[in-house]
Amino acid sequence: MNRILIVEDEERIASFVEKGLRANGFTTTAVGDGDSAYEYALTGGFDLVVLDIGLPGRDGFTVLRALREARVTVPVIVLTARDSVRDTVAGLEGGADDWMTKPFRFEELLARVRLRLRTAARAPEVTVLRSGALSLDLRTRRARAGERTVDLTAREFVLLELFLRHPGQVLSREQILSHVWGYDFDPGSNIVDVYVRALRRKLGSERVETVRGMGYRLPGG
16 A cells, blocks of 8 residues: 655645545545655655645755755655746756646546556666676665675765766765765865775775866766
């Protein structure tokens, strides 16, 4: 039975959606603010999220962006009174899988929910990232460099994953800091350089290139 998180601050609409989904065999949980939405979705306990944009606390755009940055891949259908093209584009580019404007017919929402769940079920989950002779198993959290298996610390793992998801792309120190250490960092810190050196020691000095004045790059791609 699929589990759906409904994020909607208007009780009348939340109740309408919840009753309809339950009548069609889904298990539902409803929350009415952005902070709760983020915390619930982050647990990984849901197969799909129906997300309103105008929420107390964090708005839906902020919740969606935070979930995607945290690599939460649950399908998200945005349900909102905002109907401008700019908002629609912002939502889809921010990681939404679908977008519906209010007022809406429940039958259409149900059809979209079923479609997104079928699509998600067909998509195989990536568990190993590869670039050349370098690979990273996201389940065991171990890397392989050629024939060698390499154990990584938690930060080294996140840093290598970032490089492997963007092979050939130059990543600035600021991008790496915000992704690996979050936003509470000192931009003058040399922590990125320290961890890049650690990865080079473990994987081989040629694995991560320095691009002067710009940042670092994993060759390939």
